[in-house]
Each structure stands twice: as structure tokens, then as C-alpha cells.
Amino acid sequence: MTQQSIAADGRGSWLPTWPLINTRLLELRKRRTLMIVTVAFTVGLPVIFYAIRLLYHLGDPARYAPAGAPDAFATIGILMGEFGFIVAATVGATAGTADLTDGVFRHLVITGRSRLALYLARIPAGLSILLSLAAAGFTVTCLVTAFLGSPHAAAGVTVSAGDMVRSGLWLELDLLIGFVLGLGLGSLMGQRTVPVILLIVLEIIITPVLADHPLPFFLNGERLIVGVAMDQLKPAALAGGAQVGPSGGLLHLSPMPTWAMITVIAGWLVGWSAIGAWKMAARDA
Amino acid sequence: MTTISEHNDSTHPRAGQSAPERAGDWAVEVHGLSKRFGTQVAVDDVDLLVPRGSAFGYLGPNGAGKTTLIRVLLGLTRADSGTMSLLGVPVPAQRARALGRVGAIVDEPRFHGHLTGRENLKILAAARGGGAEKQIGPALDRTRLTQRADDKVCAYSMGMRQRLGLAACLLGDPQLLILDEPMNGLDPAGMHEMREMIRGLAGEGRTVMLSSHLLDEVQRTCDAVAIVDHGKVIRQGPIGELCRGQAHTRLEDWFLSVTSRLGEDQ
Numbered sequence: 001m002t003q004q005s006i007a008a009d010g011r012g013s014w015l016p017t018w019p020l021i022n023t024r025l026l027e028l029r030k031r032r033t034l035m036i037v038t039v040a041f042t043v044g045l046p047v048i049f050y051a052i053r054l055l056y057h058l059g060d061p062a063r064y065a066p067a068g069a070p071d072a073f074a075t076i077g078i079l080m081g082e083f084g085f086i087v088a089a090t091v092g093a094t095a096g097t098a099d100l101t102d103g104v105f106r107h108l109v110i111t112g113r114s115r116l117a118l119y120l121a122r123i124p125a126g127l128s129i130l131l132s133l134a135a136a137g138f139t140v141t142c143l144v145t146a147f148l149g150s151p152h153a154a155a156g157v158t159v160s161a162g163d164m165v166r167s168g169l170w171l172e173l174d175l176l177i178g179f180v181l182g183l184g185l186g187s188l189m190g191q192r193t194v195p196v197i198l199l200i201v202l203e204i205i206i207t208p209v210l211a212d213h214p215l216p217f218f219l220n221g222e223r224l225i226v227g228v229a230m231d232q233l234k235p236a237a238l239a240g241g242a243q244v245g246p247s248g249g250l251l252h253l254s255p256m257p258t259w260a261m262i263t264v265i266a267g268w269l270v271g272w273s274a275i276g277a278w279k280m281a282a283r284d285a
Numbered sequence: 286m287t288t289i290s291e292h293n294d295s296t297h298p299r300a301g302q303s304a305p306e307r308a309g310d311w312a313v314e315v316h317g318l319s320k321r322f323g324t325q326v327a328v329d330d331v332d333l334l335v336p337r338g339s340a341f342g343y344l345g346p347n348g349a350g351k352t353t354l355i356r357v358l359l360g361l362t363r364a365d366s367g368t369m370s371l372l373g374v375p376v377p378a379q380r381a382r383a384l385g386r387v388g389a390i391v392d393e394p395r396f397h398g399h400l401t402g403r404e405n406l407k408i409l410a411a412a413r414g415g416g417a418e419k420q421i422g423p424a425l426d427r428t429r430l431t432q433r434a435d436d437k438v439c440a441y442s443m444g445m446r447q448r449l450g451l452a453a454c455l456l457g458d459p460q461l462l463i464l465d466e467p468m469n470g471l472d473p474a475g476m477h478e479m480r481e482m483i484r485g486l487a488g489e490g491r492t493v494m495l496s497s498h499l500l501d502e503v504q505r506t507c508d509a510v511a512i513v514d515h516g517k518v519i520r521q522g523p524i525g526e527l528c529r530g531q532a533h534t535r536l537e538d539w540f541l542s543v544t545s546r547l548g549e550d551q
Contacts, residue, residue, distance in 0.1 A: 010414065011381045011382075011384075011385060011413070011414050011415070012380075012381030012382070017411070017414060019410075019411035019414070019418070020411045020412060022411065023407055023408040023411040023412075024408075026400070026404060026407070026408070027397060027400065027404075027408060030399055030400055030404070031399055032399070098397070102395060102396065102397045102398065103393070103395025103396070104395065104396060104397055104405070104408070106359075106361055106391055106392075107396075107409055107453055108408075108409065108412050109359070109360060109361055110359050110360075110361070110384060110387070110388075110389045110391070111384065111409060111412040111413040111414075111457070112380060112381040112382070112383070112384030112385050112387075112413070113381070113412040113413070113414070114381065118412065284356075284361060284362040285356075285360075285361040285362070
């Protein structure tokens with residue numbers, strides 16, 4: 001190989017190449033257990049949920065609303081958000097640690113490829129799996145809501161096409177955050193289990209507790225938690241017929257301005273990406 | 286080839302040697318390299334010159350600092366001081382360019398167990414770029430893994446993993462191969478096979494730097510050696526030169542006499 005061709009192949013560039021992203025995708029999607037769990041919680045969850053709702057409705061239509069009723073849309077949306085975040089964090093932490101734990105990281109470094117490019121290649125690879133599966137699962141939700149639902153008679157609530165789009169985008173953002181946090185924390189810690197546990201604790205314990213019990217003298221610091229910002233950004237349709245605040249959040253906090261929500265979310269995404277990339281670049285291979 | 290004689294009784298590897306014929310004659314050039322882990326000195330002011338086109342043995346007992354030096358050379362960890370170049374390209378300043386022509390096995394070769402051998406090579410070829418993917422087939426052929434290339438690596442024996450490691454080294458058509466204990470865990474037949482492959486690669490004009498504590502294997506495989514102990518290179522030169530005038534004709538006996546003498550001095 002000539003020196004010119006070495007310089008031209010861009011191995012030192014921080015931008016990941018398409019073949020690099022594609023092989024990261026291969027490495028992730030061939031993890032059978034991880035993929036089964038991911039499919040189960042993104043596509044399987046709404047399918048099973050609606051199947052049960054449908055059976056209940058068929059069994060006793062007077063007592064149980066149609067499967068596609070707005071309250072079902074809200075319930076499955078929230079469930080997909082919670083479980084999706086945890087699955088996304090697991091996929092992210094796996095993507096961030098697989099090379100290290102399998103002992104392949106040093107082989108990759110020896111190729112001369114930029115460590116930053118190796119890190120960044122995992123983001124589109126992991127997201128392409130997660131976001132496409134979540135979209136498939138949410139499509140099931142939208143189809144059932146559109147064709148097997150009816151307006152909630154008591155509250156007069158319907159789920160419009162706009163609500164579906166907003167809810168779908170919110171769900172995808174929730175998974176994106178889970179993935180990036182898992183990736184960054186996994187890369188920082190060099191192992192998968194602890195980051196996933198920490199993110200589960202953040203998602204299902206710390207966020208609701210801090211939101212429901214604001215700490216005295218904390219200067220509303222709980223609003224800096226990404227889960228709180230995401231809750232405030234949650235579309236009203238995901239609250240079903242429940243009473244929600246102006247921002248649609250279910251947690252008991254006064255509303256945040258939109259710019260504040262976006263800043264908090266962007267801060268977490270950029271911050272954890274930077275931490276993960278820094279550790280990847282600085283780590284002994 | 287530049288020689289370094291033991292007869293001058295200097296422990297400095299460059300003492301007594303003639304100057305290189307021209308800049309870039311060395312595949313590996315290291316000057317004053319040191320690496321510490323806390324208070325532990327792993328590599329201590331090492332000078333090392335590996336001539337191009339040679340099969341060069343890097344010998345030392347376990348814990349002597351062999352792997353650390355290789356890890357520093359390959360950019361897997363940082364040096365505390367010193368200068369280095371690979372194939373005339375300074376590292377770490379131009380690491381990406383230098384490593385484009387280098388293949389290496391460091392420690393035990395490990396891969397993604399849930400992927401096949403071919404898929405693992407695809408990942409490494411994608412990282413290497415520059416058309417390395419076209420070399421997957423020839424590399425598998427050369428290491429006699431073609432028949433098992435589509436089996437998952439978790440089903441591979443240690444010898445097959447070592448061969449897959451060597452196949453990974455060959456992806457970039459390297460001019461320099463740095464192999465750290467490539468014969469670890471191999472049975473006699475596997476060692477013979479690996480030795481033949483290494484000799485074959487050296488015979489094509491590639492430089493092979495072979496780190497090992499298996500002295501017989503090094504003597505059968507290499508033209509020249511450097512001996513490292515307690516982080517320092519204590520001798521280096523062609524095997525014939527080093528053993529000449531000594532009571533020992535076997536590298537192992539000579540190595541033991543040198544390292545035990547050093548131990549007594551210390």
C-alpha cells in the first residue's frame with residue numbers, strides 16, 4: 001500500500017465511514033438475546049397489550065372500551081416509553097462495551113482508525129435498530145387506535161393524526177436518549193450491567209420521586225433531570241383523558257418553558273456523548 | 286544487517302553498531318522509551334532497532350516488559366517518554382498512517398464469539414479501510430481457516446483463534462507484523478504451522494517482530510533477537526553473533542546465562 005493511499009483512506013478522520021457503521025450494525029443485530037428482548041419490548045409489547053384489550057372488549061363490550069380507545073393509546077404509549085428507555089439503555093450500554101468485553105477493542109485500535117470514529121459509528125448503528133423497531137411497534141398502536149377505537153364517550157377525547165405523530169416522535173426521542181445515555185455510561189464504566197441498573201434507577205425511581213417530592217432549597221434542580229424534561233415534553237395524548245398541565249406532563253411539577261426542556265435534553269445528549277467519546281479516546285486498549 | 290556484538294560488553298543496544306545505511310532502514314526504531322505504572326517501571330529507557338525484512342525475536346521472561354513495549358508502539362497505551370517510529374513513520378504523531386502498514390497480535394487473540402470468523406474480519410477490515418475487505422478471502426486461505434470461516438468464533442479452538450488473529454494481521458497487506466506470544470496455547474503441530482507461516486511472511490520481505498518467552502521457537506523462527514529483562518533491553522543482535530564465542534550454541538542456554546548474570550550483578 002502506498003503512502004498516498006494510506007493518507008487518502010481517511011483512517012485518521014473522526015467521521016465514521018459507512019462500512020464501519022454497517023459492521024457495527026452487524027455486530028449488534030447478531031446478538032440474539034439482545035435482539036429478542038428489544039423486539040419483545042418494542043413490537044411485542046403493543047401487540048400483546050392490544051390482543052388482551054381486544055379479547056376483553058369482545059368478551060364484555062359494555063364494561064371494556066374498544067382496544068383502540070384513547071386511554072389504551074395513552075397507557076401503551078407510556079409503557080413503550082418506560083420499557084423502551086430501559087431496552088434502549090441496554091442496547092446502548094452493549095454497543096458501548098461490546099468491543100472491550102469481547103477483547104476486540106485493541107484489534108480496532110491497531111487498525112489506526114480514529115477512536116472517535118469507532119465511537120460515533122455505534123450511534124447510527126444502534127439507533128437504526130431501536131428506532132425502526134419502535135416505529136414498527138408504534139405503527140401497530142396507531143393502526144389499532146385508528147381502526148379499532150372510538151371516541152372516549154365520557155371525556156369526548158379522541159386521538160388525532162397530529163397526536164399520533166407527536167406521540168411517535170416523543171417515543172423515538174425517549175429511546176434515543178436511553179441509547180445515548182447507555183452508550184456514554186457504558187463507555188465510561190467499561191461494563192454493561194451497572195450502567196443499565198443506574199439508568200433503570202434514574203428512570204423509574206429517581207425521576208418520579210424527585211418530581212413528586214421537590215427538595216427544599218434545591219432551586220427546582222429536579223428540572224435538570226432528563227426524565228423530568230421529557231415528561232414535560234410528553235404530548236397530552238399520552239395522558240389519555242387524565243388532567244395534565246399545559247406542557248402535558250404527568251409528574252407534579254410546574255411547567256417548564258420549551259427552551260428549558262430542549263436545553264436539558266440536549267445537554268444530557270451532548271454531555272454523555274462527549275464523556276463516552278472522551279473515555280474511548282483516553283482508554284488504554 | 287547491522288550487528289551488535291556482545292563482546293564489547295556494553296548493555297546499550299546501539300553500542301558497537303555501525304550507523305544505519307540510510308534513514309528508514311529500521312522497521313521499528315525506539316529511543317529512550319519509558320513507561321511506568323505508578324511506581325512500577327515497565328519499560329526503562331529502551332532503545333530498540335528492528336531491521337526491515339528480518340524475523341526479529343523480542344525475548345524476555347514473563348513480566349519483563351515485552352507486551353508493554355508493544356502496546357506503546359501500537360498506540361494501545363501512552364509512553365511516558367521517548368521517541369518511536371514504525372516503518373520510518375513517527376508514532377504517535379502519525380499513528381494512523383504508520384499503523385496502515387502494520388498488523389499485530391497483542392496478548393491472547395480475542396474476538397466477538399457470537400460472530401463468525403469471516404464476520405469478525407469484516408469488522409476489522411471496515412475499520413482498516415483502503416480495500417482491506419478484499420483481503421479477507423486470501424487471509425483466510427493463508428491461515429487455513431477458509432473451511433471454518435463461517436463458524437462462530439466461540440466454537441474455535443485456541444489454535445484457530447491464533448490463526449484468525451494472524452488473518453486479521455494480514456488484512457492491510459502489512460509490511461510489519463508485531464506478534465506478541467503468537468504460539469501461546471498451541472500444540473506442537475500448531476506451533477509448527479505458526480512457525481511456517483511466520484517464516485513464510487518474513488520470506489516475502491515483510492518484517493516480523495516476534496515477542497516470546499519460547500526460546501527454542503524464536504531460535505527456529507528468527508534471524509535476530511533483543512533480550513529484555515526488568516524493562517531494559519540488555520542485548521540485541523543476530524542470533525549467530527550473540528552466541529558466537531560462547532560455550533552455548535542454543536539460544537536458551539545463552540539467554541539463561543545472560544539473565545542470571547544480570548541477576549547476580551543486580
